[in-house]
Amino acid sequence: xxxxxxxxxxxxxxxxxxxxxxxxxxxxxxxxxxxxxxxxxxxxxxxxxxxxxxxxxxxxxxxxxxxxxxxxxxxxxxxxxxxxxxxxxxxxxxxxxxxxxxxxxxxxxxxxxxxxxxxxxxxxxxxxxxxxxxxxxxxxxxxxxxxxxxxxxxxxxxxxxxxxxxxxxxxxxxxxxxxxxxxxxxxxxxxxxxxxxxxxxxxxxxxxxxxxxxxxxxxxxxxxxxxxxxxxxxxxxxxxxxxxxxxxxxxxxxxxxxxxxxxxxxxxxxxxxxxxxxxxxxxxxxxxxxxxxxxxxxxxxxxxxxxxxxxxxxxxxxxxxxxxxxxxxxxxxxxxxxxxxxxxx
Amino acid sequence: xxxxxxxxxxxxxxxxxxxxxxxxxxxxxxxxxxxxxxxxxxxxxxxxxxxxxxxxxxxxxxxxxxxxxxxxxxxxxxxxxxxxxxxxxxxxxxxxxxxxxxxxxxxxxxxxxxxxxxxxxxxxxxxxxxxxxxxxxxxxxxxxxxxxxxxxxxxxxxxxxxxxxxxxxxxxxxxxxxxxxxxxxxxxxxxxxxxxxxxxxxxxxxxxxxxxxxxxxxxxxxxxxxxxxxxxxxxxxxxxxxxxxxxxxxxxxxxxxxxxxxxxxxxxxxxxxxxxxxxxxxxxxxxxxxxxxxxxxxxxxxxxxxxxxxxxxxxxxxxxxxxxxxxxxxxxxxxxxxxxxxxxx
DNA sequence: TTGTAAGCGTTATCAC
DNA sequence: GTGATAACGCTTACAA
Numbered sequence: 079x080x081x082x083x084x085x086x087x088x089x090x091x092x093x094x095x096x097x098x099x100x101x102x103x104x105x106x107x108x109x110x111x112x113x114x115x116x117x118x119x120x121x122x123x124x125x126x127x128x129x130x131x132x133x134x135x136x137x138x139x140x141x142x143x144x145x146x147x148x149x150x151x152x153x154x155x156x157x158x159x160x161x162x163x164x165x166x167x168x169x170x171x172x173x174x175x176x177x178x179x180x181x182x183x184x185x186x187x188x189x190x191x192x193x194x195x196x197x198x199x200x201x202x203x204x205x206x207x208x209x210x211x212x213x214x215x216x217x218x219x220x221x222x223x224x225x226x227x228x229x230x231x232x233x234x235x236x237x238x239x240x241x242x243x244x245x246x247x248x249x250x251x252x253x254x255x256x257x258x259x260x261x262x263x264x265x266x267x268x269x270x271x272x273x274x275x276x277x278x279x280x281x282x283x284x285x286x287x288x289x290x291x292x293x294x295x296x297x298x299x300x301x302x303x304x305x306x307x308x309x310x311x312x313x314x315x316x317x318x319x320x321x322x323x324x325x326x327x328x329x330x331x332x333x334x335x336x337x338x339x340x341x342x343x344x345x346x347x348x349x350x351x352x353x354x355x356x357x358x359x360x361x362x363x364x365x366x367x368x369x370x371x372x373x374x375x376x377x378x379x380x381x382x383x384x385x386x387x388x389x390x391x392x393x394x395x396x397x398x399x400x401x402x403x404x405x406x407x408x409x410x411x412x413x414x415x416x417x418x419x420x421x422x423x
Numbered sequence: 424x425x426x427x428x429x430x431x432x433x434x435x436x437x438x439x440x441x442x443x444x445x446x447x448x449x450x451x452x453x454x455x456x457x458x459x460x461x462x463x464x465x466x467x468x469x470x471x472x473x474x475x476x477x478x479x480x481x482x483x484x485x486x487x488x489x490x491x492x493x494x495x496x497x498x499x500x501x502x503x504x505x506x507x508x509x510x511x512x513x514x515x516x517x518x519x520x521x522x523x524x525x526x527x528x529x530x531x532x533x534x535x536x537x538x539x540x541x542x543x544x545x546x547x548x549x550x551x552x553x554x555x556x557x558x559x560x561x562x563x564x565x566x567x568x569x570x571x572x573x574x575x576x577x578x579x580x581x582x583x584x585x586x587x588x589x590x591x592x593x594x595x596x597x598x599x600x601x602x603x604x605x606x607x608x609x610x611x612x613x614x615x616x617x618x619x620x621x622x623x624x625x626x627x628x629x630x631x632x633x634x635x636x637x638x639x640x641x642x643x644x645x646x647x648x649x650x651x652x653x654x655x656x657x658x659x660x661x662x663x664x665x666x667x668x669x670x671x672x673x674x675x676x677x678x679x680x681x682x683x684x685x686x687x688x689x690x691x692x693x694x695x696x697x698x699x700x701x702x703x704x705x706x707x708x709x710x711x712x713x714x715x716x717x718x719x720x721x722x723x724x725x726x727x728x729x730x731x732x733x734x735x736x737x738x739x740x741x742x743x744x745x746x747x748x749x750x751x752x753x754x755x756x757x758x759x760x761x762x763x764x765x766x767x768x
Numbered sequence: 769t770t771g772t773a774a775g776c777g778t779t780a781t782c783a784c
Numbered sequence: 785g786t787g788a789t790a791a792c793g794c795t796t797a798c799a800a
Contacts, residue, residue, distance in 0.1 A: 082543075083793060094771045099795060109769060128543035132480035133793035136776045141477065143525070152511035156726075157710035161507055166497035169528045178546065180488070181526045183514045198427075198473035201523065307714045339714045346716055365502035369652045369684045371691055371716045381501075428777060439787045444779060454785055478777035481792050 167385030249283025310340030353419030512730030594628025655685025698764030
């Protein structure tokens, strides 16, 4: 079966390849008579013509592909529910612009070369990076190259476009909920170590909420999670053994539902009860959180919109549009379920 | 910054572009003196030369990209943990062969055109399809086109290469475990409707296990899940209300951990206890299953290997290798945790 | 309003 | 062993 080229379409429509290209790409400048346009469109359709991506890319210098790059370890990826949640919105917008999504995992430490590779090979037109960290010098490369990049998450003092939620205020909201319920001593397990901006911000929100309520910030009840349930289990266990039985806390803010899952198991394994002994608030509202026992009170992220907006801005950047508000923050919502019980008496 | 082309490398090494191409692609036939080879390699390195993907694709007729296509609804994708679990192995092998992974969601109903599009545009060299169904006529298109395709999952009587687990025997193993514990009346909720081969196979394994134990197959305690926890909740609730209180069952086999999560919540909401009132076995061993309350006994899938093998076979097909065993079945493992308790007395 | 022709950066087919 | 030279299929000035 011979390939159908734009030449064939041109021949059938009785025009030149130029005209075919102009029509099919809907080029703004050039005026094409409605009649020719229709003729071209019909011929293309009749022949089942689909432009070859590689040829188009070579000539136009556009791959029409954007990359989503994840730098977490395989193990973390596996329990990462975020990816699947943003995928929907992201692919929706990517399709809207007639593009495609390439997904890649990068080994930590080899990112610099990988970015260069992707850039030089022109495999992708732009990049979405999830979960930025402070002082990631691989990012410098991207900045210097001027490679269109959108961050999912925030990175202060950087020139990258970013799409994020306001982690500080979301965490604030979560902790305030706990305080409103009468809790005075609230432990915290972060979602990750503080080199991740999201983790630092969520901890900051926690701190702020305590402060505004006139409550002390006590480092002995702060722990650092590491994305997965295992870390939540370990950290909560530590908290329980080292602190809880001496100086009890009545609630915990766990800055990730996935981490909270492990923490919950640790609490249960010590024979303690949620929310009676310890009230819990999570973060992210992953799909399973409404089905845990008890259902988890948490912060809902607008994941579809996060994905959609990241894609939209990236593609607009690629198309040469000037993005006015480089950093946008989407709204979160406190979802109250049953892991906090009622007001303390 | 001017782009570095193979011309530049050729010039610097004092050879022709042909030679550069031969060296860099490690072409088998042509003999290149070790000395020239080194010279070319060094020049390329010094200049930071990276071949342009589009040009390569155009000339070689290889995009060096494989596609992973998902046809579930956005809502199902969001709670799909399988994707992230196979991603690791899949990307590992894709990188091994110097390729990339493109991911796409297809709206149900528009698959035929989408496949044609992908094929005609030569955007991808081959396709991995997850969760095939009986009588999916979009698949016929792929078969007719002779487009390299690997199925994750099985489709009897098809010519596609497939990588799967033996769902029948895995389900058999799960149910046999329950029977071994003394259960005689075991309900079942499938992972999806029976147009999905995996769902049909798992139900078949359940049935077989009952039969081999001389237990009756009772349709009144069979329900069909739909990938997500909501469906599990609804079906278990129905089972409880319509059957359990009249003719109690003592255990349930839920052919998906995600669905089981919902079922578990339904059981709890009725004030029943797992495993005391109802023992539960799931399927998939998703990351959260060891942290549910109680931890879920389930069937572990070799997700990394599933991804790896699917990618490996696809790429070998693309490279023109002849795959001897078209259908491979990977081993599963029964993971015993606490959702079945001890032997019934 | 439409056509001509020159790239885009590779790979592949032959000669030498 | 190595080098011209012709594809590959499209876009895009520029000309008509």
